[in-house]
Amino acid sequence: MPRFLIERNVGNQSEAEAAAAALRAIEVVSEMEGVRWIKSYVSSPLGKIFCEYEAPSADAILEHARRAGLPADVVTEITVEVSPDMFQ
Numbered sequence: 001m002p003r004f005l006i007e008r009n010v011g012n013q014s015e016a017e018a019a020a021a022a023l024r025a026i027e028v029v030s031e032m033e034g035v036r037w038i039k040s041y042v043s044s045p046l047g048k049i050f051c052e053y054e055a056p057s058a059d060a061i062l063e064h065a066r067r068a069g070l071p072a073d074v075v076t077e078i079t080v081e082v083s084p085d086m087f088q
Contacts, residue, residue, distance in 0.1 A: 001034065001054045004061050007074035011047040018042070024068040035064050052078075 013021070029035050038052040055061050058075045065072035 001036075001056065003038070003078040004053050004055060004058060005076045005078055006051040006053060006061060006065070006072050007076075008049040008051065008065075008071045009047060009073050010049055010071065012044075013047075021068070021070060025064070025070060028064055028068040031067075032060065032064055035060055 010018075010021075025037055029037050034054075034056045036054040038054060040049050040051040042049050053061055053064070055064070058077065061075050062072055064070075
């Protein structure tokens with residue numbers, strides 16, 4: 001299954017707003033076959049969240065964002081994963 005990195009420009013979200021967005025994302029994932037939220041990284045100084053998802057297509061990612069009311073400013077397919085362990 002393809003994996004994607006989604007850049008979301010969210011500005012200054014409160015903890016309550018971030019929690020509500022996460023709950024919406026989880027609810028919508030449960031309604032969409034083949035879409036799975038893996039993890040997210042938050043950069044408060046930049047007002048961005050970077051999310052890793054598994055999905056059948058970039059269109060599925062955009063549909064998830066639309067249904068959940070989340071921004072999906074940049075959607076990038078991950079084609080190769082590299083880690084330091086690969087080179088030791």
